[in-house]
Amino acid sequence: MSRSLIVQKFGGSSVANPERIKRVAQRVVETRRQGRDVVVVVSALGDTTDELLELARQISQDPPERELDMLMATGEQVSVALLAMAIEELGEDAISFTGAQVGIRTDSSHTKAKLIDINARRIQQELAKGRVVIVAGFQGISVNQDITTLGRGGSDLTAVALAEALDADACEIYTDVEGVFTADPRIVPNAHKLKSISYDEMLEMASLGAQVMQARSIFVAKRFDVPIHVRSSFSSREGTMITKAAKAMEDIVVSGVTLQRDEAKVTIRDVPDKPGMAAQIFKELAAQDINVDMIVQNVSREGATDVSFTVVKHDLPATLRVARHAAARVGAGDVATDEGVAKLSIVGIGMRSHSGVAAKMFEAMARERINIEMISTSEIKISCVIRKAHAERAVRAIHQAFGLSRR
Numbered sequence: 001m002s003r004s005l006i007v008q009k010f011g012g013s014s015v016a017n018p019e020r021i022k023r024v025a026q027r028v029v030e031t032r033r034q035g036r037d038v039v040v041v042v043s044a045l046g047d048t049t050d051e052l053l054e055l056a057r058q059i060s061q062d063p064p065e066r067e068l069d070m071l072m073a074t075g076e077q078v079s080v081a082l083l084a085m086a087i088e089e090l091g092e093d094a095i096s097f098t099g100a101q102v103g104i105r106t107d108s109s110h111t112k113a114k115l116i117d118i119n120a121r122r123i124q125q126e127l128a129k130g131r132v133v134i135v136a137g138f139q140g141i142s143v144n145q146d147i148t149t150l151g152r153g154g155s156d157l158t159a160v161a162l163a164e165a166l167d168a169d170a171c172e173i174y175t176d177v178e179g180v181f182t183a184d185p186r187i188v189p190n191a192h193k194l195k196s197i198s199y200d201e202m203l204e205m206a207s208l209g210a211q212v213m214q215a216r217s218i219f220v221a222k223r224f225d226v227p228i229h230v231r232s233s234f235s236s237r238e239g240t241m242i243t244k245a246a247k248a249m250e251d252i253v254v255s256g257v258t259l260q261r262d263e264a265k266v267t268i269r270d271v272p273d274k275p276g277m278a279a280q281i282f283k284e285l286a287a288q289d290i291n292v293d294m295i296v297q298n299v300s301r302e303g304a305t306d307v308s309f310t311v312v313k314h315d316l317p318a319t320l321r322v323a324r325h326a327a328a329r330v331g332a333g334d335v336a337t338d339e340g341v342a343k344l345s346i347v348g349i350g351m352r353s354h355s356g357v358a359a360k361m362f363e364a365m366a367r368e369r370i371n372i373e374m375i376s377t378s379e380i381k382i383s384c385v386i387r388k389a390h391a392e393r394a395v396r397a398i399h400q401a402f403g404l405s406r407r
């Protein structure tokens with residue numbers, strides 16, 4: 001009979017210092033001593049990745065992305081080695097690996113590489129020797145043998161992908177909160193921990209700013225049906241299960257409120273109001289790989305209209321270049337940017353079958369006298385762009401309006 005296999009991922013705050021690394025080792029050893037095979041995925045210590053990026057910024061404003069990956073991948077290499085030592089100290093066999101060593105193959109799109117496949121043989125060999133296998137999260141190796149990284153928060157993706165490749169019985173994500181909450185508990189202290197959430201809702205929440213899970217990892221989990229247990233590394237309480245179908249709870253319309261602060265609004269003024277203008281502008285943006293999020297076109301006056309859209313701040317310099325070029329080509333006016341915005345969203349599968357959800361959201365903001373600048377909706381979410389300065393207050397008001405803390 002094959003032994004049970006568990007993948008456990010520990011995020012940066014869970015391994016922020018030697019004491020915490022020892023605690024993680026303890027937890028891994030306990031699991032191991034229950035007779036299970038354990039594969040551990042670890043992130044870089046604390047804020048290491050941010051610190052490495054800041055170092056790079058002090059050298060160059062526009063560093064080659066290949067070198068950024070070389071730099072960032074060092075963070076996880078430190079934590080796997082230290083954790084292996086800590087586990088050995090407790091009397092269990094452990095061995096650490098980089099992504100490359102365990103065959104995590106990716107494409108060559110540095111800093112946001114896509115997984116191609118994982119050759120799990122080396123891991124299986126080491127597990128068969130009775131060792132705990134520790135894998136560096138967030139990194140892989142490209143078809144050109146270059147080190148790559150999987151996008152911020154990418155250790156979640158490493159864990160989910162390994163759970164799938166090894167056909168693990170469980171995938172546990174250990175972090176600094178007790179699970180997935182109805183809103184970021186740092187913003188809404190009385191937010192409620194969800195017992196379970198569906199892949200679709202978690203994917204929306206993650207894409208719309210709930211940092212607790214990386215969105216791409218949920219995409220992969222959904223595709224291969226890998227159940228995920230998000231829980232705290234500082235307690236033994238049950239966390240949140242992310243699975244195919246969260247329990248049918250039809251009375252729950254909204255599962256969570258999220259906030260995204262890293263978007264900027266761009267406005268092209270006086271765009272001629274005739275066919276083909278939007279096509280021309282957004283075609284040029286797409287050609288430069290710029291992902292446009294929300295778009296609003298105002299009512300025209302005197303044959304011209306303003307077009308506003310949002311992009312992630314990281315893309316703002318390139319967006320401005322392309323937008324100015326496009327504006328000149330179509331005979332539009334100047335291009336303005338606004339970094340003082342935030343995007344607030346509500347997510348819930350129940351919205352599919354309930355009406356009045358948008359009205360309730362807008363009313364909550366009206367009561368707080370918060371102006372809505374842009375709106376977009378999909379089947380299971382509603383997003384509004386508002387002033388960043390009011391964002392946290394708005395999250396609390398909406399959380400309250402939908403009764404999310406009283407479950």
Ligand code: ADP
Nearest residue numbers: 011012013175176180181183184186210211212
């Ligand atoms: P790790 O280092 O373990 O990967 P992250 O910082 O990436 O941890 O994610 C955990 C953080 O996500 C929490 O500290 C919390 O502030 C934030 N967060 C945002 N939205 C939510 C939410 N809906 N539920 C839980 N945590 C959230």
Ligand code: ASP
Nearest residue numbers: 043049138152153154155
């Ligand atoms: N250390 C990487 C980051 O900070 C990956 C991760 O933590 O998941 O983004």
Ligand code: MG
Nearest residue numbers: 011153211212
């Ligand atoms: Mg994370």
